Amino acid sequence: MTQDELKQLVAQAAVAHVVEGAWLGVGTGSTVNLFIDALAASGKRIRGAVSSSEASTARLRGHGIEVVDAASVDRLPVYVDGADEIDGRGHMIKGGGAALTREKIVADLADRFVCIADESKLVDVLGRFPLPVEVIPMAAPQVARRFAALGGQASLRLGVLTDNGHPILDVRGLRIADPLAMETEVNQWPGVVTVGIFARHRAKLALLGMPQGVRTLDF
Numbered sequence: 776m777t778q779d780e781l782k783q784l785v786a787q788a789a790v791a792h793v794v795e796g797a798w799l800g801v802g803t804g805s806t807v808n809l810f811i812d813a814l815a816a817s818g819k820r821i822r823g824a825v826s827s828s829e830a831s832t833a834r835l836r837g838h839g840i841e842v843v844d845a846a847s848v849d850r851l852p853v854y855v856d857g858a859d860e861i862d863g864r865g866h867m868i869k870g871g872g873a874a875l876t877r878e879k880i881v882a883d884l885a886d887r888f889v890c891i892a893d894e895s896k897l898v899d900v901l902g903r904f905p906l907p908v909e910v911i912p913m914a915a916p917q918v919a920r921r922f923a924a925l926g927g928q929a930s931l932r933l934g935v936l937t938d939n940g941h942p943i944l945d946v947r948g949l950r951i952a953d954p955l956a957m958e959t960e961v962n963q964w965p966g967v968v969t970v971g972i973f974a975r976h977r978a979k980l981a982l983l984g985m986p987q988g989v990r991t992l993d994f
Protein backbone atom coordinates (compact mmCIF):
# COMPACT_ATOMS: atom_id res chain seq x y z
CA MET A 776 0.00 0.00 0.00
CA THR A 777 1.17 3.54 -0.69
CA GLN A 778 1.58 6.13 2.06
CA ASP A 779 -1.49 7.93 0.71
CA GLU A 780 -3.56 4.75 0.94
CA LEU A 781 -2.45 4.27 4.55
CA LYS A 782 -3.46 7.86 5.31
CA GLN A 783 -6.81 7.25 3.64
CA LEU A 784 -7.35 4.21 5.83
CA VAL A 785 -6.90 6.11 9.10
CA ALA A 786 -8.76 9.16 7.84
CA GLN A 787 -11.76 6.92 7.28
CA ALA A 788 -11.32 5.14 10.62
CA ALA A 789 -11.25 8.45 12.50
CA VAL A 790 -14.81 9.30 11.46
CA ALA A 791 -16.06 6.68 13.96
CA HIS A 792 -14.48 8.73 16.78
CA VAL A 793 -16.31 11.93 15.88
CA VAL A 794 -19.11 12.72 18.32
CA GLU A 795 -22.32 13.28 16.37
CA GLY A 796 -24.03 16.62 17.04
CA ALA A 797 -21.02 18.04 18.93
CA TRP A 798 -18.28 20.54 18.13
CA LEU A 799 -15.18 18.98 16.58
CA GLY A 800 -11.59 20.19 16.65
CA VAL A 801 -9.89 19.78 13.29
CA GLY A 802 -6.12 19.78 12.71
CA THR A 803 -4.09 20.43 9.58
CA GLY A 804 -2.16 18.50 6.96
CA SER A 805 -2.50 15.92 4.22
CA THR A 806 -3.95 13.23 6.53
CA VAL A 807 -6.46 15.67 8.01
CA ASN A 808 -7.47 16.75 4.51
CA LEU A 809 -8.45 13.15 3.80
CA PHE A 810 -10.25 13.00 7.14
CA ILE A 811 -12.28 16.14 6.33
CA ASP A 812 -13.29 14.59 3.01
CA ALA A 813 -14.20 11.29 4.69
CA LEU A 814 -16.26 13.06 7.34
CA ALA A 815 -18.18 15.00 4.72
CA ALA A 816 -18.78 11.86 2.65
CA SER A 817 -19.94 9.89 5.72
CA GLY A 818 -23.01 12.05 6.23
CA LYS A 819 -22.24 12.20 9.98
CA ARG A 820 -23.51 15.55 11.26
CA ILE A 821 -21.48 17.65 13.67
CA ARG A 822 -22.56 20.91 15.29
CA GLY A 823 -19.58 22.62 13.69
CA ALA A 824 -15.80 22.67 13.67
CA VAL A 825 -13.02 24.65 15.29
CA SER A 826 -10.16 24.66 12.81
CA SER A 827 -6.41 24.96 13.31
CA SER A 828 -5.53 26.62 9.99
CA GLU A 829 -6.83 28.71 7.12
CA ALA A 830 -6.30 25.69 4.86
CA SER A 831 -8.48 23.36 6.95
CA THR A 832 -11.10 26.09 7.36
CA ALA A 833 -11.36 26.47 3.59
CA ARG A 834 -11.65 22.72 3.09
CA LEU A 835 -14.30 22.32 5.78
CA ARG A 836 -16.35 25.21 4.41
CA GLY A 837 -15.96 23.79 0.91
CA HIS A 838 -17.88 20.77 2.18
CA GLY A 839 -20.53 22.99 3.77
CA ILE A 840 -19.31 22.30 7.33
CA GLU A 841 -19.69 25.30 9.64
CA VAL A 842 -16.46 26.62 11.18
CA VAL A 843 -16.48 28.79 14.30
CA ASP A 844 -13.73 30.61 16.23
CA ALA A 845 -12.04 28.90 19.15
CA ALA A 846 -13.47 31.72 21.26
CA SER A 847 -16.99 30.47 20.57
CA VAL A 848 -16.60 27.14 22.37
CA ASP A 849 -15.62 26.14 25.91
CA ARG A 850 -14.69 22.52 25.29
CA LEU A 851 -14.40 20.09 22.41
CA PRO A 852 -14.98 16.38 23.03
CA VAL A 853 -12.56 15.39 20.28
CA TYR A 854 -9.70 16.90 18.30
CA VAL A 855 -8.47 15.00 15.22
CA ASP A 856 -5.03 15.78 13.83
CA GLY A 857 -1.99 14.23 12.19
CA ALA A 858 1.60 14.19 13.42
CA ASP A 859 5.12 14.28 12.04
CA GLU A 860 6.28 11.81 14.69
CA ILE A 861 4.56 10.00 17.55
CA ASP A 862 6.18 7.86 20.23
CA GLY A 863 4.81 4.89 22.15
CA ARG A 864 3.34 7.16 24.84
CA GLY A 865 1.44 9.53 22.53
CA HIS A 866 3.98 12.35 22.59
CA MET A 867 4.28 14.00 19.19
CA ILE A 868 6.30 16.33 17.01
CA LYS A 869 4.02 18.56 14.97
CA GLY A 870 4.37 21.62 12.78
CA GLY A 871 5.73 20.21 9.54
CA GLY A 872 2.89 22.12 7.89
CA ALA A 873 3.55 25.25 9.98
CA ALA A 874 0.22 25.02 11.84
CA LEU A 875 1.61 24.09 15.28
CA THR A 876 0.47 27.13 17.27
CA ARG A 877 -3.18 27.01 16.32
CA GLU A 878 -3.07 23.23 16.57
CA LYS A 879 -1.91 23.45 20.18
CA ILE A 880 -4.55 26.07 20.96
CA VAL A 881 -7.36 23.93 19.57
CA ALA A 882 -5.92 20.74 21.13
CA ASP A 883 -5.94 22.54 24.47
CA LEU A 884 -9.72 22.89 24.21
CA ALA A 885 -10.21 19.19 23.60
CA ASP A 886 -10.88 16.31 25.97
CA ARG A 887 -9.45 13.74 23.57
CA PHE A 888 -6.70 14.11 20.96
CA VAL A 889 -7.11 11.49 18.23
CA CYS A 890 -3.92 11.26 16.19
CA ILE A 891 -4.13 9.88 12.65
CA ALA A 892 -0.97 8.93 10.79
CA ASP A 893 0.63 6.31 8.63
CA GLU A 894 2.88 3.87 10.50
CA SER A 895 6.08 5.59 9.34
CA LYS A 896 5.40 8.31 11.93
CA LEU A 897 5.75 5.93 14.90
CA VAL A 898 9.21 6.22 16.51
CA ASP A 899 10.93 5.04 19.69
CA VAL A 900 12.35 8.46 20.50
CA LEU A 901 11.24 11.79 19.04
CA GLY A 902 13.74 13.91 17.14
CA ARG A 903 14.55 12.39 13.78
CA PHE A 904 12.00 14.76 12.25
CA PRO A 905 13.34 18.34 12.55
CA LEU A 906 11.57 20.02 15.47
CA PRO A 907 9.49 23.02 14.30
CA VAL A 908 9.51 26.10 16.55
CA GLU A 909 7.45 29.20 15.77
CA VAL A 910 9.36 32.29 16.89
CA ILE A 911 9.17 36.07 17.04
CA PRO A 912 11.65 37.14 14.30
CA MET A 913 14.05 39.19 16.46
CA ALA A 914 14.54 36.22 18.82
CA ALA A 915 15.41 33.67 16.13
CA PRO A 916 19.23 33.89 16.51
CA GLN A 917 19.20 33.58 20.29
CA VAL A 918 16.68 30.72 20.22
CA ALA A 919 18.95 29.01 17.67
CA ARG A 920 21.94 29.47 20.02
CA ARG A 921 20.02 27.90 22.90
CA PHE A 922 19.26 24.87 20.74
CA ALA A 923 22.92 24.67 19.72
CA ALA A 924 23.81 24.41 23.42
CA LEU A 925 21.52 21.34 23.54
CA GLY A 926 23.16 19.83 20.45
CA GLY A 927 20.55 20.94 17.91
CA GLN A 928 21.11 22.79 14.64
CA ALA A 929 18.34 25.31 13.96
CA SER A 930 17.63 26.79 10.54
CA LEU A 931 14.92 29.17 9.39
CA ARG A 932 12.28 27.56 7.16
CA LEU A 933 12.76 29.65 4.04
CA GLY A 934 9.78 31.32 2.40
CA VAL A 935 7.37 30.20 5.11
CA LEU A 936 5.37 32.27 7.58
CA THR A 937 2.70 30.78 9.80
CA ASP A 938 -0.97 31.82 9.70
CA ASN A 939 0.05 34.11 12.59
CA GLY A 940 2.74 35.80 10.45
CA HIS A 941 5.78 34.36 12.24
CA PRO A 942 8.79 32.41 10.94
CA ILE A 943 9.63 28.82 11.88
CA LEU A 944 12.93 27.36 12.99
CA ASP A 945 13.48 23.69 12.17
CA VAL A 946 15.86 22.05 14.63
CA ARG A 947 17.82 19.00 13.55
CA GLY A 948 19.96 16.64 15.62
CA LEU A 949 17.88 16.53 18.80
CA ARG A 950 17.13 13.33 20.66
CA ILE A 951 14.04 14.15 22.69
CA ALA A 952 14.14 11.47 25.38
CA ASP A 953 11.97 13.48 27.79
CA PRO A 954 9.42 15.35 25.62
CA LEU A 955 7.58 16.96 28.55
CA ALA A 956 10.79 18.35 30.05
CA MET A 957 11.99 19.75 26.73
CA GLU A 958 8.59 21.24 25.88
CA THR A 959 8.50 22.90 29.31
CA GLU A 960 12.01 24.28 28.96
CA VAL A 961 11.68 25.64 25.42
CA ASN A 962 8.34 27.25 26.32
CA GLN A 963 10.28 29.45 28.79
CA TRP A 964 12.66 30.90 26.22
CA PRO A 965 11.86 34.51 25.30
CA GLY A 966 10.65 34.81 21.72
CA VAL A 967 9.35 31.26 21.40
CA VAL A 968 5.72 31.35 20.34
CA THR A 969 5.20 27.58 20.22
CA VAL A 970 7.46 24.55 20.24
CA GLY A 971 6.23 21.65 18.13
CA ILE A 972 6.52 19.10 20.95
CA PHE A 973 3.04 17.97 21.99
CA ALA A 974 3.64 16.33 25.35
CA ARG A 975 1.24 18.28 27.54
CA HIS A 976 -1.25 17.87 24.73
CA ARG A 977 -0.31 14.35 23.77
CA ALA A 978 -2.57 11.98 21.89
CA LYS A 979 -5.03 9.91 23.90
CA LEU A 980 -5.62 7.66 20.92
CA ALA A 981 -3.55 6.99 17.80
CA LEU A 982 -4.87 5.38 14.64
CA LEU A 983 -1.87 4.23 12.62
CA GLY A 984 -2.21 3.04 9.04
CA MET A 985 -0.41 -0.24 8.29
CA PRO A 986 -0.66 -2.58 5.31
CA GLN A 987 -2.50 -5.05 7.59
CA GLY A 988 -5.05 -2.42 8.61
CA VAL A 989 -5.45 0.24 11.30
CA ARG A 990 -3.36 -0.21 14.43
CA THR A 991 -4.96 1.46 17.44
CA LEU A 992 -2.85 2.72 20.33
CA ASP A 993 -4.75 3.84 23.44
CA PHE A 994 -2.59 5.95 25.76
Ligand SMILES: O=C[C@H](O)[C@H](O)[C@H](O)COP(=O)(O)O
Pocket residue numbers: 802803804805806807856857858859868869870871872873874875878
Ligand atom coordinates in the same frame (compact mmCIF):
# COMPACT_ATOMS: atom_id res chain seq x y z
O1 LIG B 1 1.66 21.75 10.91
C1 LIG B 1 1.25 20.68 10.50
C2 LIG B 1 0.74 19.60 11.34
O2 LIG B 1 1.36 19.48 12.57
C3 LIG B 1 0.48 18.26 10.68
O3 LIG B 1 -0.42 17.61 11.50
C4 LIG B 1 1.69 17.38 10.51
O4 LIG B 1 2.69 18.09 9.81
C5 LIG B 1 1.35 16.08 9.79
O5 LIG B 1 0.94 16.35 8.49
P1 LIG B 1 0.66 15.23 7.40
O6 LIG B 1 -0.64 14.61 7.75
O7 LIG B 1 0.61 15.98 6.10
O8 LIG B 1 1.79 14.26 7.46
